[in-house]
Amino acid sequence: MAVVLENPTHISPRNVQDAFESPDFYQIDDLLTEEQKLVRQSTREFIKKEVSPIIEECADKNIFPKWLVPKFGELGAFGPSIPEEYGGGGLDYISYGLMMQEVERGDSGMRSMTSVQSSLVMYPIYKFGNEEQRKKYLPKLATGELLGCFGLTEPNFGSNPSGMLTNIKDMGDYYLLNGAKMWITNSPEADLAVVWAKDESGRIKGLIVERGMAGFSTPTIHNKWSLRASITGELVFDNVKVPKANVLPNKDGLGAPMMCLDSARYGISWGAIGAAMDCYDTARRYAMERIQFDKPIASFQLIQKKLAEMLTAITQAQLLSWRLGTLMNEGKATTAQISMAKRNNIEIAMNIAREARQILGGMGITGEYSIMRHMMNLESVVTYEGTHDIHLLILGKEITGIPAFS
Incomplete structure (x- = not known):
């Protein structure tokens, strides 16, 4: 729990x-x-x-x-x-x-x-x-006086958010909101949720739903083996009356939440570098101190190979994200470019975590070091905000002009 x-x-x-x-x-x-x-x-x-x-x-x-x-x-x-x-x-x-x-x-x-x-x-x-x-x-x-969450993914609609069932009905002075969202970071403790729902014409709109609104609940998802220091839950809407003043007026349609995800995926591409760096730094220090066969294991060729490949991959990710950041600052970054960085950098971080764990041997699975925690966390990061394969297909569409996922 x-x-x-x-x-x-x-x-x-x-x-x-x-x-x-x-x-x-x-x-x-x-x-x-x-x-x-x-x-x-x-x-x-x-x-x-x-x-x-x-x-x-x-x-x-x-x-x-x-x-x-x-x-x-x-x-x-x-x-x-x-x-x-x-x-x-x-x-x-x-x-x-x-x-x-x-x-x-x-x-x-x-x-x-x-x-x-x-x-x-x-x-x-x-x-x-x-x-x-x-x-x-x-x-x-x-x-931080208020904590928020974001409701897009549903129990039956993750990679295909356009199929969402959560809906709103115009009741004159307010909208009546029904439906559910799943895998929502912060939701059990959130004071408000930015929720995406379809109106009666099927158009997706964003709404600010506040804790305390009747019919709004946020059950916690238990038994996670990943992101255990984060709290994850659901958003459940049972005839929730949302004032029209809480509707985001300046953009609707699926493009609106996708723009939010682009911003989040950009941050994730940098975040993954941090996890990779921590695993690399931990493995490097350990290899310099761990003695086997009367010398530090850092002196062995296979350990040096692992460390050299880790540093090379981290450098590649740093350069990719720096260039993407420059494009973001200039307002030129595309969804496909963000997808490439998110996908590439998480894959690098996952590979580095696994190689670093091997350098530490049995100690690598203990809580004395951060590596196993990073490994478990990255199993979520590689899935949320667009799965590893979906980002591959986003790039495939950019290359060929043919959407393989619709």
Whole structure:
């Protein structure tokens, strides 16, 4: 059963220093601005102080550390690319990516929580909402006073969101909302949900559904072996009366939630690099210290091969995401380009996690090290926000002009 803690009094912080060092073999730091490096450094320090000491116990005991939500808000991790007038950071997309890289280096579940808040809740309210909605919700979401979630996936519609059954009926002063959403990060603790539903003509619209509305419930999904420090649930709507003032007015149709997913997938492409870096750094340190046959295992050819291939893959992912971030800043990035980065970087992270686990031998499966937790988390990351194969088909459509999934 998932546990939610409002404060850390039941957690015993590990007395282990987080000595992570970030690889930068191609001197990519030379491509970053001072502000971007400062954002990365402040996020890295936050993760080392607040997340690293408690995350293994949280994952082991399936605890969502809710007390960290306002601290992430203080850090500026919620809505970093949202304008400052609405409580956001007003940062560029590379800064946002670097922030997600550092958060996921700590834990994919923590990055999922922040990604959902930023890209799937704050982004659509800012992009598709009106001024009243922006001023009402965004500042409190930015500080973490409010926690949000995003309702698109349904029990029978994941890769095919256009088939959704969740619907709204116009009742004059309000819409009547019915249906259900599944696999929703943050939902059991969320104060509001950005929900996508079909109107009577079959057109998809976005609505802000608030906790406390009659007929709205958020059951928790239990027995997860992945993202155990994150909380996941359902959204259930039983004749929920949603005021028309809560409808996002500036865009409807499936393109609206897809734009949100593009933003989230972009952040994931950077986040996966963080998980890969952490596994690589852990394996490198271990290999230098672990003695077998009277010498460090780092001196053996097969270990050096694994480390060299890890560093090469991380460098490839860094360059891919940096270039994608540049395109995002220029407003030129396409869905297919984002799909390539999401798919490539997660595959790299999964391969590195498995190779790093082998370097650690039996110790690699224990909670003394982060690798097995990353491995389990990445099994979710490779599936959500578009499965590994769907992103392949998005690229296939871009190449051939033929959609293979419709």
